[in-house]
Amino acid sequence: MAKAKLSMRERYRLLTRDLDWEPTYVDPKKVYPYTRYEGIKIHDWDAWDDPFRLTIDSYCKYQAEKDKKLYAVIDGFAQGQGHLSLTDARYVNSLKLFLQGVTPLEYQAHRHFGYLARHLDGPGARFAALCQSIDELRHTQTEIHTISQYNKYYGGLHNWSRMHDRVWYLSVPKSFFDDGLSAGPFEFLTAISFSFEYFLTNLLFVPFMSGASFNGDLATMTFGFSAQSDESRHMTLGLEVLKFMLEQDEDNVPIIQDWVDKWFWRGYRLLGLVAAMMDYMLPRKIMSWKEAFELYLEQQMLEGLFPDLEYYGIRPPRHVEQAITEKEYMSHQVYWILYQFSFAASFNTTVPTDEELDWMSGAYPETFDRFYRPLWERARRLEEEGNRFFFRGLPMLCQTCQIPMGFSEPGDPSTLSIRTSQFRGERFNFCSDGCKWIFDREPEKYVQAWLPVHQIYQGNCGGTTIPEVLNWYGIQDGVDNGEYLTSPDKANWDKWHTGAVVGGA
């Protein structure tokens, strides 16, 4: 074992440069046909650098270790009845949303990075994409394995893959990712690697995993941190790819600025679901959406990253000031949407407890007592009178983000925001300036959106009545959906925690 080891830098160079060759008897443009049509100009793929300098041997070694650790925890969790140690059964609703909404995206990311691992011209970039492709498959699998522990005891988790393709609120993450998959490779990298993995990931994963930890969910916390350790590599790829494109040619700058603008707003709207999860679905809160937004987005990104990107001529994303304004109320608006439509969702919702309402008053002093406490108190009164409020009918959806139109005018929580555009003689509706701007850039793309409400009215969702549609979604009425307080999840949880002596079979 005394053989002198090559340095990290040298090993990485040998893998990503030395093993590559220039095609001579086939035109390189035919070998890599997809990297020109978006207008991005790359002159020197060798300028690509990956700070991680990962090689196959170290990649496999550490990934195997991460998996071993995780599966040991999952075994311990199953053997020790870990599902009983949660703060409350209500917590599992955030896992339902995660498995239905995020896990299928991991799989799509696996597929698309596999495609990039073949089709990017530079070997360094291809290798980074290959590692990420394998990572994303690992995340898909570990998420399924981890959360399946809860499927033994809780509703709503049995049919997530089909639901992802069909259910109204899951069309929000699905259409977001489809938008990226159907773009060119450089836009995809800006959308997913930069905007999602670098710019917004901390807002998605870190609160989720800390939330799991704080709510006694050892299994999810462990898979989360295991996945997140790969995520730091993905973040690096995201920032690297952006700088690489910016450094290659000045003509790339305006194209990338447009993508940064578009994908900031697309990602931010998607994170509305995370905002609702953080403030409402975690029985024990780690931090409010507003605090997380200030820490991760305003402090780390706008004050940290963007001065760096200014050097290349990139300015902070368009419409970011509206997101800053919305931090005071966004989570309340999204959860109110989920609350009133949860008869058609594969998770339960409920009015926050008194302690939670007080916590929100403290976390949102400008808006909560004025606009949202009265709403929840009224909803609770109705619930207590046996009249649980559900919205009767189907909502109008934003053509771009596909969220029901429940957002307000920026800074004015009492006025509903509706924007419209005309295209080919038809009217299209949007929840915000950001979503309208995105549509107006590429109307030919967004007119093709599969809007769940339109699809129901067109008869493409199993029928026109609620039971027919729920059946087509794979949601068991009275088991998976609706009010938490009257749900089987709640009844089971109470039964498991009555303290009664149980033995035998």
Next chain:
Amino acid sequence: MTSKPNVRQVGVDLQDSEDSRALVEAIEEDNPDVNLIRMPGLVKMQIPGQLVIRRETVEQRMGREWETHEFQMNIVSYSGNISEWDDDQIVIKWEH
């Protein structure tokens, strides 16, 4: 943001685990100004300017060999830009 009033922060988030303890100590030793925040499951370390993780210091704290690639086992996230990652050290700082 044009006035650039103070040095921008960078940082890393590590898993709050037995394994990370020696790492956290090594980072504190090499970066005396680091600000440490504990969140559920997480240790968040932030510092103005730059953050360095040195192999030698980590090895001393751990009492065994440690290669910088192993840092992946503990990292949850970071803020800033990885400006250097070689056999001896990892440096996180903004470039411009």
